[in-house]
Amino acid sequence: MQSVPATMAAWTKTRDEEGGFSLEEHPVPSPGPGEVLVKAQSTSICGTDIHIWKWDEWSRDNVPLGTITGHETSGLVVGLGEGVESHQIGDHIAVECHLACWACPRCDEGNAHICENGSIFGVHGHGAFAPYFVVPAVNARHVPEGLDPGHASIQDPLxxxxxxxxxxxxxxxxxxxxxxxxxxxxxxxxxxxxxxxxxxxxxxxxxxxxxxxxxxxxxxxxxxxxxxxxxxxxxxxxxxxxxxxxxxxxxxxxxxxxxxxxxxxxxxxxxxxxxxxxxxxxxxxxxxxxxxxxINGRKMWSTWDTMHDLLERGLIDVDKVLTHRLPVSDFESAVQLAMSGDCGKVVLDFDA
Ligand SMILES: NC(=O)c1ccc[n+]([C@@H]2O[C@H](COP(=O)([O-])OP(=O)(O)OC[C@H]3O[C@@H](n4cnc5c(N)ncnc54)[C@H](O)[C@@H]3O)[C@@H](O)[C@H]2O)c1
Ligand SMILES: [Zn+2]
Ligand SMILES: [Zn+2]
Missing domain, CATH: 3.40.50.720 (NAD(P)-binding Rossmann-like Domain)
Known part of the structure; x- marks a missing residue:
């Protein structure tokens, strides 16, 4: 396992305007208690990322300037916060972007996707158009054995x-x-x-x-x-x-x-x-x-269980829907492509 650097360049919404992203230098975050540090492998572009690019009213109300966006992602666990026993270094994971409190009535009744205190990874806080990110360990879902990282990253829309x-x-x-x-x-x-x-x-x-x-x-x-x-x-x-x-x-x-x-x-x-x-x-x-x-988000975790079953049995033809794969350095042109509609899913890949 290579060592984790101190800083990283990440696509950041920096300006109060359409587009308005720049590749900014940030410290690599450290995982807090219950969190894992992940080295990103693939992050796909979502309609939400297009809203943030266009900087519509919803985005201006929800995304603080300076946020590293991107929420449909997969990667490798490279650091464990205090108390994390569910994961090990080197685990392949994909992110469930709905961050829940696990203590409110909605979470208690099995509806954590509409948690009363919820927020969205890569929208309300830093996300995964970055080489490293932290998430609560429970949101880092183990992916089916051998799944391509690009295929793993599209589990949010699937x-x-x-x-x-x-x-x-x-x-x-x-x-x-x-x-x-x-x-x-x-x-x-x-x-x-x-x-x-x-x-x-x-x-x-x-x-x-x-x-x-x-x-x-x-x-x-x-x-x-x-x-x-x-x-x-x-x-x-x-x-x-x-x-x-x-x-x-x-x-x-x-x-x-x-x-x-x-x-x-x-x-x-x-x-x-x-x-x-x-x-x-x-x-x-x-x-x-x-x-x-x-319908909002994904059921945590019955939707993920159904999805993993379909992926493991090879029943989803992800390659047909995932029409474009580009290096993360092409973030801006990838968003333009996604906006054009002449595509299925557009995925950005990080260096191995
Ligand atoms: N509730 C949630 O949790 C959640 C999460 C993600 C996305 N969404 C929403 O889900 C929707 C789908 O997302 P996406 O990224 O696949 O959408 P998209 O915008 O890429 O695609 C929408 C498609 O609908 C087509 N369309 C337009 N008018 C139509 C009509 N009258 N009849 C049939 N088709 C028509 C368009 O040509 C386009 O191909 C969006 O509205 C998005 O905001 C909701
Ligand atoms: Zn999404
Ligand atoms: Zn809750």
Whole structure:
């Protein structure tokens, strides 16, 4: 094991403007009690990183200037804080970015992903567009044996997809995935892997991603040229799908999910809708007895268990969704690429 340096260069949000990142010198952090020090191997770019790049109102309210961002990451444990017995030097881990207190009523009832005192690694505090970072040991999840670090780093969005899907039936069920960004693409892949009988993938105009969804096994792919609701009803014997998942952030797509889900079916919404308040056809929800559910993060730890099972059995085709791998020195162009949409997941790799 190589020795840990005293300082490191890390991508830091330094300026109060769009872009506004620079490669800054920081001390390598030391792990506090219950924490581990991790040498980063791969960190992927998330929609949240794009919000921080664009420096929208949410980012200005949540991300202190001077923060090293990046939260979808994997690496090697190189230091142990006082009292850490769950990990050893050299362990391969991936980060669960929701940092929980483990003492509030939400944590006690098994909902630590919505901890009342929670914060997000790489958003509210320093993260992983850096060669080294510290996290609570419980958030450093051991990865399945032999998993490529790039594949390990995308478990946060893959976990989002699985958490959303499992808000309703998947095995033996018909599933519609609205919005084919990286998370929607993982949902198409995971729904097939989990035994959905029919998966309908819907985007607006992103042909690149619609083609990827077809390669990942979607039975039907729809876009802006289609009457989405009519096409889903036609493909499901007029009933609608059992389980609709919304990953587009579009109010129109949210309405489509509600009109194309069967009586008593499930509508699971991971999307964040920006400034506007989408109007929801509530009478459809009520009279057709739909289960409409918001989804946040990943269940700690049942989503991770399901995900590891699928990864270990080789059922997730991560390489199809992970379309671009770049060195971390290309951070700025990688964010531009992710913003363009001509990609699936974009991952930054650190030196071995
Ligand atoms: N709740 C959470 O914990 C959480 C975590 C991560 C991401 N998110 C949210 O999940 C969503 C998905 O993230 P992502 O990074 O995969 O998204 P993305 O922005 O990369 O992709 C969205 C896709 O939706 C498509 N789209 C636009 N309008 C559409 C419409 N009317 N119908 C169907 N598709 C349409 C776009 O063409 C694009 O391909 C985002 O809204 C993101 O903010 C939520
Ligand atoms: Zn993320
Ligand atoms: Zn808590």
């Amino acid at each position: 976990g989002n997809a699985i958490h959303t899907l499992t808000g309703g039936p998947v095995e033996g069920a018909t599933v519609a995935v609205h919005g084919l960004g990286p998370i929607g693409l993982f949902a198409v892949n995971a729904a097939k892997a989990m035994g959905a009988t029919k998966v309908i993938a819907v985007d607006w105009d992103n042909r690149y991603r619609m083609a990827l969804a077809a390669e990942l096994g979607a039975d039907l792919v729809l876009g802006k040229g289609d009457d989405v609701v009519a096409a889903i009803l036609e493909a499901t014997g007029g009933r609608g799908v059992d389980n609709s998942c919304e990953f587009s952030g579009s109010a129109a797509a949210l309405a489509n999910t509600i009109y194309s889900t069967r009586m008593g079916g499930y509508v699971n919404v991971l999307s964040v809708y920006g400034q506007s308040m989408p109007s929801v056809p509530m009478n459809e929800v009520v009279f057709r007895y739909l289960h409409l559910k918001g």
